[in-house]
Amino acid sequence: MGGGRVWMLCMCIAAIYAAYLTQGIVQENVSTTRYGEKQERFEHLVFLNLAQNVVCFIWSLLMLQLWPNKKGTQAPLTAYWSASISNAIGPACGIVALKYISYPAQVLAKSSKMIPVMFLGALVYGVHYTIQEYLCTFLVAGGVSLFALFKTHSKVVSKIASPNAPFGYALCFLNLALDGFTNATQDAVTQRYPKTNAWHIMLGMNLWGSIYMAIYMFGFPSGNGWAAVEFLRQHPKAAWDIFLFCLCGAVGQNFIFLTISRFGALTNTTITTTRKFVSILISSLWNRNPLSFQQWTGVVMVFTGLSYQIYLKWRRKSRQSHGDSEKSPHAVELLKKVK
Numbered sequence: 001m002g003g004g005r006v007w008m009l010c011m012c013i014a015a016i017y018a019a020y021l022t023q024g025i026v027q028e029n030v031s032t033t034r035y036g037e038k039q040e041r042f043e044h045l046v047f048l049n050l051a052q053n054v055v056c057f058i059w060s061l062l063m064l065q066l067w068p069n070k071k072g073t074q075a076p077l078t079a080y081w082s083a084s085i086s087n088a089i090g091p092a093c094g095i096v097a098l099k100y101i102s103y104p105a106q107v108l109a110k111s112s113k114m115i116p117v118m119f120l121g122a123l124v125y126g127v128h129y130t131i132q133e134y135l136c137t138f139l140v141a142g143g144v145s146l147f148a149l150f151k152t153h154s155k156v157v158s159k160i161a162s163p164n165a166p167f168g169y170a171l172c173f174l175n176l177a178l179d180g181f182t183n184a185t186q187d188a189v190t191q192r193y194p195k196t197n198a199w200h201i202m203l204g205m206n207l208w209g210s211i212y213m214a215i216y217m218f219g220f221p222s223g224n225g226w227a228a229v230e231f232l233r234q235h236p237k238a239a240w241d242i243f244l245f246c247l248c249g250a251v252g253q254n255f256i257f258l259t260i261s262r263f264g265a266l267t268n269t270t271i272t273t274t275r276k277f278v279s280i281l282i283s284s285l286w287n288r289n290p291l292s293f294q295q296w297t298g299v300v301m302v303f304t305g306l307s308y309q310i311y312l313k314w315r316r317k318s319r320q321s322h323g324d325s326e327k328s329p330h331a332v333e334l335l336k337k338v339k
Contacts, residue, residue: 009263015255016271017278023248024103024279025286026241031098035235042238044228045099048245049092050213055246056253057206060199063254069197075189077204083185084208090178092213093171100168104280104291108147108302109172111276112140132312139305147298198257270310277303 030042097106118129118137186205190196217225232239259268280299284291291299 005262009259009267012255012259012263013271016252016259017275019248019252019255020272020275021279021282023245023252024107024283026245026248027095027098028103028283030238030241030245031095031103033238033241035231035238040231040235042228042231042235043099044224044231045095046092046213046223047217047225047228048095048242049088050210050217050225051242052091052246052249053088053206053209053213055243056202056250057210059250059254060202060206063199064197064203067199069195069200073193073195074200075193075196075204077207079189079193080201080204081208083182083189084205085212086178086181086185087205088209088212090175090182093178094175097168097171097175100164100171103283104295104299105147105165105168106172107276107279107283108144108299109169110175111273111302111306112144112176115141115144132308136305136309136312139301139308143298143301143303143305145298146301147295150292150294150298198260202253202257273303273306273310 027048030048031045032041034041094106094110097109101109115137118133122129186201189201214225217223217228232242256268256272259271277299280291
């Protein structure tokens with residue numbers, strides 16, 4: 001790898017870490033802070049997803065104007081309507097989960113994507129996995145279970161709006177299931193239109209996501225869109241926090257796409273997985289969310305399993321690049337994309 005590529009990789013790593021670690025802190029603050037003299041919480045957390053879609057749509061539109069793609073036919077915007085439904089609902093479930101569980105618990109639960117993927121692969125499609133892959137899944141499942149079973153510190157519980165761990169974890173796993181459908185649909189679009197620019201995908205997904213979320217937030221009584229807008233009008237600090245949250249998400253997506261296009265999905269997976277571990281560490285230290293010894297053991301188990309899974313992928317890729325004639329064991333692509 002030349003000096004220029006090393007510099008580019010370091011810049012991508014630094015930008016992804018800075019954007020998403022900052023976003024994690026801001027997201028946790030929005031869900032736990034009491035604003036104004038009346039010490040009111042911002043209860044309309046689904047609004048964060050709408051705001052994120054709108055900002056990312058504007059960002060991708062700007063990027064396409066600065067660096068238009070003229071290499072081939074782009075996928076029509078109508079190709080993204082179905083994936084955008086799950087992409088709108090899934091992240092909203094993950095955000096709303098913060099009403100019921102702590103931020104470290106949410107990050108850990110959303111890191112266990114391999115569990116439903118391997119379960120469905122073995123049960124529905126009859127896929128055979130290696131012992132190493134089952135070991136990774138055991139570590140992740142055991143770590144999440146250990147974290148969930150041990151009591152969360154009272155200081156952390158006091159910050160949560162409506163503590164309800166089972167419901168919070170259920171929302172996170174629903175988020176994972178919907179993300180799986182989103183990823184599969186996006187893959188189908190890129191296979192049909194291989195010249196589609198990453199910014200065009202971002203544009204289409206966030207355009208439809210903005211439409212769906214706006215219809216829900218402002219067209220249905222349960223959406224409370226106008227109540228969210230009124231709260232932000234009365235509490236400018238909350239509005240600034242949400243704008244910063246959205247801006248970090250747009251910058252993070254920018255460098256994730258750049259990393260995938262220049263260095264591949266596996267490199268991006270490695271960066272984003274380690275970033276999630278650091279997110280939990282920062283949440284524990286910065287926002288004073290103490291974890292018990294047993295919960296830290298669960299965190300270490302999860303990221304040991306994920307790290308071993310990444311190592312297996314790197315080893316398999318290295319063997320393939322050196323012309324290994326033997327067929328590699330089947331491995332389901334995990335953590336392909338970060339939201």
